Amino acid sequence: MEIGFIGLGAMGQAMARNLAAAGHAVKAWNRSGGSVEGVTMVGAPEDVVRGDAVLTMLSDDNAIRSVVLEPGLLNKAKPGLVHVVSSTISVAFAQELVQAHRAAGVGYVSAPVLGRxxxxxxxxxxxxxxxxxxxxAAVRPALEVIGGRIWDMGPEAPTANAAKIACNMMITMAIEAMAEAVVLTEANGLARDRFFELILGTLFGGRxxxxxxxxxxxxxYQPGFKAVLGLKDLRLAKEAAAEARRVLPMLDAVHRRMAETVDAGMGERDWSSMAEFTLNAGK
Incomplete structure (x- = not known):
C-alpha cells in the first residue's frame, strides 16, 4: 500500500517505521520535522494524501483540526483514500470528523490504539x-502491521473513540486504586513489593x-504516557459523560487527582506519577 503518515511522536515514529519495514511505501509529514528509517519525509501535509491511506497520530482534537480540517486537506485527497485517525480524540470530534469526511468524499476510520x-x-x-x-477492510493490511490484534467496535466510528476513552479512564482508576491500597498497607508495616506480589498473583493480574x-x-515515572496527556483523556471522558447526562463519581475523583498531579509539576512524567502524588499527600 501507499500510506501517508502525519504525526511522528514516540508512538507515530514506531508505527511509521513498522509500516515501512513491512514493505509499504510510507510518506510522512511532521510539524516539527524529523526522520524515520525507511520513511520518505515530505514538505507539506497535502503530499501524504495521494496514496491509498493516511494515518494521523496527532496529540488531540485541536491538532487534527489545525492540520486536517482548517487547511482543507480532505479536499486535496486522492479519490478512494481512507483516513485513519489513531489518536485519542473526543467522541464529539469523532462525530464531526465523520461528517467532514463524508462531505469531502473521503473514507474515514477511527482506530485509536492501546499500548505504550x-x-x-x-x-x-x-x-x-x-x-x-x-x-x-481497505486499511486492514496497515492496521495488521501496527497491531497485535484488531478489535472491531462496530460500524459507527465514534464508538471506537468512546471505548478508548473508557479504557484510559479505567487505567487511571487502577493506578489510583493501587496507590491508595499502598497507603493502607505500608501504614501497617507491609512493604509495597510484598503487597503487589499478592495482588498480581491473586485478584489483579491484568496488564x-x-x-x-x-x-x-x-x-x-519516566514517561511512557505523560500525565498531561492523561489529564486530557480524562477531560474527554468527563465530556462524554456530560453528553450522556450521567454522573461518574470515580471519574471525577481520578480527574481531580490527575489535575493535582499536573499542577504539582509532574505533567511531563508518566501518568502513573499520580500514584506518587497520592502516596505523598498529607505527609
Missing amino acids: PDVAARGELNVLTGGDPAAV AYQTYSANISEGN
Missing part, C-alpha cells in the same frame, strides 16, 4: 476500529496492574 511506545515498536498495539466495514505496579514499586 515500546508496544508500538514491537507492532503489538491493540487497535480499536470503528467505521464503515469497507473502509476498515495495567502489572505495568503500573512496577512503576510505583520502583518509583520510576
Whole structure:
C-alpha cells in the first residue's frame, strides 16, 4: 500500500517505521520535522494524501483540526483514500470528523490504539476500529502491521473513540486504586513489593496492574504516557459523560487527582506519577 503518515511522536515514529519495514511505501509529514528509517519525509501535509491511506497520530482534537480540517486537506485527497485517525480524540470530534469526511468524499476510520511506545515498536498495539466495514477492510493490511490484534467496535466510528476513552479512564482508576491500597498497607508495616506480589498473583493480574505496579514499586515515572496527556483523556471522558447526562463519581475523583498531579509539576512524567502524588499527600 501507499500510506501517508502525519504525526511522528514516540508512538507515530514506531508505527511509521513498522509500516515501512513491512514493505509499504510510507510518506510522512511532521510539524516539527524529523526522520524515520525507511520513511520518505515530505514538505507539506497535502503530499501524504495521494496514496491509498493516511494515518494521523496527532496529540488531540485541536491538532487534527489545525492540520486536517482548517487547511482543507480532505479536499486535496486522492479519490478512494481512507483516513485513519489513531489518536485519542473526543467522541464529539469523532462525530464531526465523520461528517467532514463524508462531505469531502473521503473514507474515514477511527482506530485509536492501546499500548505504550515500546508496544508500538514491537507492532503489538491493540487497535480499536470503528467505521464503515469497507473502509476498515481497505486499511486492514496497515492496521495488521501496527497491531497485535484488531478489535472491531462496530460500524459507527465514534464508538471506537468512546471505548478508548473508557479504557484510559479505567487505567487511571487502577493506578489510583493501587496507590491508595499502598497507603493502607505500608501504614501497617507491609512493604509495597510484598503487597503487589499478592495482588498480581491473586485478584489483579491484568496488564495495567502489572505495568503500573512496577512503576510505583520502583518509583520510576519516566514517561511512557505523560500525565498531561492523561489529564486530557480524562477531560474527554468527563465530556462524554456530560453528553450522556450521567454522573461518574470515580471519574471525577481520578480527574481531580490527575489535575493535582499536573499542577504539582509532574505533567511531563508518566501518568502513573499520580500514584506518587497520592502516596505523598498529607505527609
